[in-house]
Amino acid sequence: GNSVTQMEGPVTLSEEAFLTINCTYTATGYPSLFWYVQYPGEGLQLLLKATKADDKGSNKGFEATYRKETTSFHLEKGSVQVSDSAVYFCALSDRSGGATNKLIFGTGTLLAVQP
Amino acid sequence: EAGVAQSPRYKIIEKRQSVAFWCNPISGHATLYWYQQILGQGPKLLIQFQNNGVVDDSQLPKDRFSAERLKGVDSTLKIQPAKLEDSAVYLCASSLEGGADTQYFGPGTRLTVL
Secondary structure (H helix, E strand, O other), X not given: OOEEEEOOOOEEEEOOOOEEEOXXXXXXXOOOEEEEEEOOOOOEEXXXXXXXXXXXXXXXXXXXXXXXXOOEOOEEEOOOXXXXXXXXXXXXEEOOOOOOOEEEEXXXXXXXXXX | OOOOEEEOOEEEEOOOOOEEEEEEOOOOOOEEEEXXXXXXXXXXXXXXXEOOEEEEOOOXXXXXXXXXXXXXXXXXXXXXXXOHHHOEEEEEEEEOOOOOOOOEEOOOEEEEEO
16 A cells, blocks of 8 residues: 655754755555644644655745655755754655545654754 | 634543544635544544545544534544543644645644543
């Protein structure tokens, strides 16, 4: 079945460091890909998405490119801030069951940014 | 625009008791989802509604979990009787339609079963 694998955390960085969180997926067909972020005590928020191969999603300085050849959707940011500390989830939309549009999530990666 | 509302935010119950969660989706959103997020894991879909019809409930433990969406708006998720392994955060999400539309999540209800 469809699945998402993302790098385990925690990832600890100093402020202004470069961030990469790896995400790879297994899917039949052509799913849409998402990054969601969960700040402490809050619900999941969509960070960015890409709906087809070679699309680049971007938001708040974060970027991810849909790479079909490597089945990857790695999250990057050039310079992280303390306020970026959160749990990041990679997800795909699973249409394999017909009408359903359920999201398949990775296990999440905790990012801690130190001043 | 108001987001997805959920209540209660926290609930603690004894095993074998029953519990119910409520969700009010974003106005106009036809599709509503309930996810279960166990600590240290990503959310897992329990049930998806399109208006007031069930689209996918393949991962809903139907012997103890039930959900309804009357009039295609609000939804309730019930657990009866609860087990220790039901301790999790229950997330409600909504989207305009199915397909690849963005799902917007509520703050979740954290359930602890003792």
